[in-house]
Amino acid sequence: MRRPSLSVIGLVLCCLALAAPAMATQPAPRPTYAAEAIPDPAPSQPVPPHQAPAGPDAGDAVRRQVSDERVFSKTVTCFYGPNLDQGQARRLCSQQARGRLLDDAAASLAHDAALAGAGLSTQDLRAFVDSLLSVAVADEEIRQVPDGLAVRLTLRAKTPQSGLAERLAAFAANPQVRAAALAETATRDRQAGEARMAAVPFGADREFRAKEMQNEMREDAAFAARRVVPGMSMANVKELLGDPPALKQAVIGPETYVCAGYGKIWVVFRDGVVSCLRTRLDYVQRYGTDCHCAGNYATILKND
Missing domain, CATH: 3.30.1450 (Beta-lactamase Inhibitory Protein; Chain:B, domain 1)
Incomplete structure (x- = not known):
């Protein structure tokens, strides 16, 4: 077998020396996977609870915390003779309770900053407050007693949640609105006065309790006589x-x-x-x- 010549061996060694730097700079191949996970972007920082996001709705959120609504309640007891039926007694007691509820509401709202600064007369203030009230029956009891009917009625009223300043401005600036409110309140006051006159002329609360006591006494007596x-x-x-x-x-x-x-x-x-x-x-x-x-x-x- 012939041995390679020294010239050939030297040529091969020279080629290997030249190829080594190029191979060293080539990156190693990456392994292949079916799918590579992509890292999630960094989560956004939450807005602290005490900081509302800025924007056009920020003012609305603050305004919603302020309400013009006021709530009033009045319980009235009325006693009527045997000449009235339950429907008449309830209507009359409701008119009387409505008048007293308006008295309380007007006295309370007279101290409101907006109303106090409006310079309304007592009648105008009463009429304006009357126009604000939304009234409903919260509780009622009608009891037949030997000498007539006893009625105990609770009315609940509330004012609108918003728009008090606008309503007050319209009332003060518009004579027709003011006149209509005064007329409606005068009608209610007249009805309340007539209802008071129709009631038996003595303390209704005391009479209601007196009638209850009389009934209880009769019941006690009958029970005792039996037992x-x-x-x-x-x-x-x-x-x-x-x-x-x-x-x-x-x-x-x-x-x-x-x-x-x-x-x-x-x-x-x-x-x-x-x-x-x-x-x-x-x-x-x-x-x-x-x-x-x-x-x-x-x-x-x-x-x-």
């Missing part, structure tokens, strides 16, 4: 009827009497047990008291 019998102990009666609103005591000879008043009935105890039930106590001079089971027997319902 309480002679021989029952004080503890038994108290458990049945509760504490008596009225109480009297007397000592007649060796016997001790206690008279417990429950509405329109008296339970008379002798020595701790029921001796009689009577519709009223009867004073007897020889006893020097009215707490006993003697005297007018027409007043005695049950006796031992």
